[in-house]
Amino acid sequence: VMVWLRRSTHYLFIIVVAVNGTLLTINAGDYIFYTDWAWTSFVVFSISQTLMLVVGACYYLTFTGVPGTATYYALIITVYTWVAKGAWFALGYPYDFIVVPVWLPSAMLLDLAYWATKRNKHSLILFGGVLVGMSLPLFNMVNLITIADPLETAFKYPRPTLPPYMTPIEPQVGKFYNSPVALGAGAGAVLSIPMAALGCKLTTWTYRWMAA
Numbered sequence: 316v317m318v319w320l321r322r323s324t325h326y327l328f329i330i331v332v333a334v335n336g337t338l339l340t341i342n343a344g345d346y347i348f349y350t351d352w353a354w355t356s357f358v359v360f361s362i363s364q365t366l367m368l369v370v371g372a373c374y375y376l377t378f379t380g381v382p383g384t385a386t387y388y389a390l391i392i393t394v395y396t397w398v399a400k401g402a403w404f405a406l407g408y409p410y411d412f413i414v415v416p417v418w419l420p421s422a423m424l425l426d427l428a429y430w431a432t433k434r435n436k437h438s439l440i441l442f443g444g445v446l447v448g449m450s451l452p453l454f455n456m457v458n459l460i461t462i463a464d465p466l467e468t469a470f471k472y473p474r475p476t477l478p479p480y481m482t483p484i485e486p487q488v489g490k491f492y493n494s495p496v497a498l499g500a501g502a503g504a505v506l507s508i509p510m511a512a513l514g515c516k517l518t519t520w521t522y523r524w525m526a527a
Contacts, residue, residue, distance in 0.1 A: 357499065361500075362506060376429055389418035414455075451503060
Protein backbone atom coordinates (compact mmCIF):
# COMPACT_ATOMS: atom_id res chain seq x y z
CA VAL A 316 0.00 0.00 0.00
CA MET A 317 2.82 2.42 0.90
CA VAL A 318 4.59 1.75 -2.40
CA TRP A 319 1.36 2.44 -4.31
CA LEU A 320 0.75 5.59 -2.24
CA ARG A 321 4.25 6.91 -2.90
CA ARG A 322 4.04 6.20 -6.62
CA SER A 323 0.64 7.88 -6.77
CA THR A 324 2.08 10.88 -4.94
CA HIS A 325 4.86 11.06 -7.50
CA TYR A 326 2.43 11.17 -10.41
CA LEU A 327 0.33 13.72 -8.54
CA PHE A 328 3.46 15.85 -8.26
CA ILE A 329 3.91 15.65 -12.03
CA ILE A 330 0.35 16.92 -12.49
CA VAL A 331 0.95 19.72 -9.99
CA VAL A 332 4.08 20.81 -11.88
CA ALA A 333 2.14 20.80 -15.15
CA VAL A 334 -0.75 22.81 -13.69
CA ASN A 335 1.64 25.36 -12.21
CA GLY A 336 3.34 25.58 -15.58
CA THR A 337 -0.04 26.36 -17.09
CA LEU A 338 -0.68 29.11 -14.53
CA LEU A 339 2.77 30.54 -15.23
CA THR A 340 1.87 30.65 -18.90
CA ILE A 341 -1.34 32.55 -18.19
CA ASN A 342 0.59 35.14 -16.18
CA ALA A 343 3.42 35.50 -18.68
CA GLY A 344 1.44 34.89 -21.85
CA ASP A 345 -0.61 38.08 -21.89
CA TYR A 346 2.45 40.11 -22.89
CA ILE A 347 0.58 40.72 -26.13
CA PHE A 348 -1.05 43.64 -24.30
CA TYR A 349 2.20 45.15 -23.04
CA THR A 350 2.72 47.02 -26.28
CA ASP A 351 5.35 49.36 -24.88
CA TRP A 352 7.49 46.50 -23.58
CA ALA A 353 6.41 43.69 -25.92
CA TRP A 354 9.86 42.36 -26.78
CA THR A 355 11.25 42.73 -23.27
CA SER A 356 8.25 40.76 -22.04
CA PHE A 357 8.92 38.16 -24.74
CA VAL A 358 12.41 37.59 -23.34
CA VAL A 359 11.06 37.09 -19.81
CA PHE A 360 8.30 34.87 -21.17
CA SER A 361 10.82 32.73 -23.09
CA ILE A 362 13.14 32.26 -20.12
CA SER A 363 10.31 31.40 -17.70
CA GLN A 364 8.86 28.83 -20.11
CA THR A 365 12.28 27.31 -20.82
CA LEU A 366 13.09 26.81 -17.14
CA MET A 367 9.65 25.48 -16.30
CA LEU A 368 9.78 22.97 -19.13
CA VAL A 369 13.30 21.73 -18.52
CA VAL A 370 12.97 21.13 -14.76
CA GLY A 371 9.69 19.21 -15.05
CA ALA A 372 10.68 17.27 -18.16
CA CYS A 373 14.08 16.23 -16.75
CA TYR A 374 12.44 15.09 -13.53
CA TYR A 375 9.82 13.05 -15.35
CA LEU A 376 12.35 11.76 -17.91
CA THR A 377 14.95 10.55 -15.44
CA PHE A 378 12.32 9.09 -13.12
CA THR A 379 10.92 6.83 -15.81
CA GLY A 380 14.20 6.42 -17.71
CA VAL A 381 12.20 6.19 -20.94
CA PRO A 382 13.13 8.51 -23.84
CA GLY A 383 9.96 10.19 -25.04
CA THR A 384 8.66 11.02 -21.58
CA ALA A 385 9.73 14.66 -21.89
CA THR A 386 7.58 15.01 -25.01
CA TYR A 387 4.70 13.40 -23.14
CA TYR A 388 5.16 15.91 -20.31
CA ALA A 389 5.15 18.78 -22.81
CA LEU A 390 1.95 17.39 -24.32
CA ILE A 391 0.30 17.42 -20.89
CA ILE A 392 1.06 21.08 -20.23
CA THR A 393 0.14 22.01 -23.80
CA VAL A 394 -3.31 20.46 -23.39
CA TYR A 395 -3.80 22.16 -20.02
CA THR A 396 -2.86 25.52 -21.49
CA TRP A 397 -5.14 25.16 -24.49
CA VAL A 398 -8.00 24.38 -22.09
CA ALA A 399 -7.13 27.50 -20.12
CA LYS A 400 -6.97 29.53 -23.34
CA GLY A 401 -10.41 28.26 -24.29
CA ALA A 402 -11.76 29.27 -20.88
CA TRP A 403 -10.42 32.82 -21.25
CA PHE A 404 -11.85 33.01 -24.77
CA ALA A 405 -15.25 31.84 -23.52
CA LEU A 406 -15.19 34.65 -20.94
CA GLY A 407 -14.97 37.17 -23.75
CA TYR A 408 -11.25 37.83 -23.89
CA PRO A 409 -9.63 38.14 -27.34
CA TYR A 410 -8.26 34.94 -28.83
CA ASP A 411 -4.68 36.26 -28.74
CA PHE A 412 -4.81 37.18 -25.06
CA ILE A 413 -3.22 33.89 -24.03
CA VAL A 414 -0.38 32.72 -26.27
CA VAL A 415 0.15 28.97 -25.90
CA PRO A 416 3.90 28.29 -25.97
CA VAL A 417 5.39 25.75 -28.38
CA TRP A 418 6.95 23.30 -25.94
CA LEU A 419 6.77 20.09 -27.95
CA PRO A 420 9.72 20.54 -30.39
CA SER A 421 12.05 21.58 -27.55
CA ALA A 422 10.92 18.63 -25.45
CA MET A 423 11.63 16.35 -28.42
CA LEU A 424 15.19 17.70 -28.54
CA LEU A 425 15.51 16.93 -24.83
CA ASP A 426 14.38 13.36 -25.45
CA LEU A 427 16.77 13.11 -28.38
CA ALA A 428 19.73 14.21 -26.22
CA TYR A 429 18.80 11.59 -23.61
CA TRP A 430 18.29 8.82 -26.17
CA ALA A 431 21.35 9.59 -28.34
CA THR A 432 23.70 9.50 -25.34
CA LYS A 433 22.28 6.18 -24.12
CA ARG A 434 20.37 7.72 -21.21
CA ASN A 435 23.37 9.60 -19.83
CA LYS A 436 22.10 11.98 -17.16
CA HIS A 437 24.99 14.43 -17.45
CA SER A 438 24.61 14.67 -21.21
CA LEU A 439 20.91 15.29 -20.67
CA ILE A 440 21.72 18.19 -18.35
CA LEU A 441 24.36 19.78 -20.55
CA PHE A 442 23.23 19.05 -24.10
CA GLY A 443 19.52 18.81 -23.45
CA GLY A 444 19.45 21.97 -21.34
CA VAL A 445 21.27 24.01 -23.99
CA LEU A 446 19.08 22.65 -26.80
CA VAL A 447 15.87 23.56 -24.98
CA GLY A 448 17.15 26.99 -23.98
CA MET A 449 18.24 27.86 -27.50
CA SER A 450 15.26 26.43 -29.36
CA LEU A 451 12.23 27.47 -27.34
CA PRO A 452 12.42 31.24 -28.04
CA LEU A 453 12.83 30.50 -31.73
CA PHE A 454 9.77 28.24 -31.88
CA ASN A 455 7.72 30.75 -29.90
CA MET A 456 8.68 33.60 -32.21
CA VAL A 457 7.56 31.53 -35.20
CA ASN A 458 4.32 30.94 -33.30
CA LEU A 459 3.83 34.68 -32.76
CA ILE A 460 4.07 35.37 -36.48
CA THR A 461 0.75 33.58 -36.92
CA ILE A 462 -1.23 35.74 -34.46
CA ALA A 463 -2.39 39.35 -34.33
CA ASP A 464 0.10 42.18 -34.16
CA PRO A 465 0.45 43.51 -30.56
CA LEU A 466 -0.08 47.12 -31.63
CA GLU A 467 -3.22 46.21 -33.58
CA THR A 468 -4.56 44.28 -30.61
CA ALA A 469 -3.82 47.17 -28.26
CA PHE A 470 -5.83 49.59 -30.44
CA LYS A 471 -8.70 47.12 -30.68
CA TYR A 472 -8.80 46.58 -26.90
CA PRO A 473 -7.60 49.90 -25.41
CA ARG A 474 -6.33 49.92 -21.86
CA PRO A 475 -8.11 52.14 -19.32
CA THR A 476 -6.59 55.51 -18.58
CA LEU A 477 -3.78 55.16 -16.08
CA PRO A 478 -2.67 57.68 -13.47
CA PRO A 479 0.65 59.41 -14.32
CA TYR A 480 2.71 57.29 -11.93
CA MET A 481 1.53 54.09 -13.66
CA THR A 482 1.99 55.25 -17.24
CA PRO A 483 4.40 52.86 -19.00
CA ILE A 484 7.78 54.30 -19.89
CA GLU A 485 8.71 53.89 -23.52
CA PRO A 486 11.71 51.53 -23.62
CA GLN A 487 14.99 52.68 -25.04
CA VAL A 488 15.95 50.32 -27.83
CA GLY A 489 19.44 49.00 -27.21
CA LYS A 490 21.60 46.42 -28.91
CA PHE A 491 20.08 43.53 -26.93
CA TYR A 492 16.45 44.45 -27.49
CA ASN A 493 16.96 44.40 -31.25
CA SER A 494 16.88 40.62 -31.08
CA PRO A 495 14.60 39.24 -28.34
CA VAL A 496 15.02 35.71 -29.72
CA ALA A 497 18.82 35.90 -29.37
CA LEU A 498 18.63 37.36 -25.85
CA GLY A 499 16.03 34.83 -24.73
CA ALA A 500 17.94 31.93 -26.28
CA GLY A 501 21.27 33.00 -24.81
CA ALA A 502 19.95 33.49 -21.30
CA GLY A 503 17.78 30.39 -21.53
CA ALA A 504 20.66 28.19 -22.69
CA VAL A 505 22.75 29.20 -19.67
CA LEU A 506 20.00 29.11 -17.04
CA SER A 507 18.40 25.87 -18.21
CA ILE A 508 21.51 23.82 -17.37
CA PRO A 509 21.23 24.24 -13.56
CA MET A 510 17.46 23.79 -13.84
CA ALA A 511 17.95 20.54 -15.74
CA ALA A 512 20.33 19.43 -13.00
CA LEU A 513 17.67 20.30 -10.42
CA GLY A 514 15.12 18.20 -12.30
CA CYS A 515 17.48 15.23 -12.25
CA LYS A 516 18.17 15.78 -8.56
CA LEU A 517 14.45 15.72 -7.81
CA THR A 518 14.42 12.17 -9.18
CA THR A 519 17.15 11.16 -6.72
CA TRP A 520 15.21 12.68 -3.83
CA THR A 521 12.01 10.95 -4.96
CA TYR A 522 13.66 7.54 -5.10
CA ARG A 523 15.14 8.04 -1.64
CA TRP A 524 11.75 9.02 -0.29
CA MET A 525 10.08 6.00 -1.91
CA ALA A 526 12.71 3.68 -0.42
CA ALA A 527 12.33 5.09 3.09
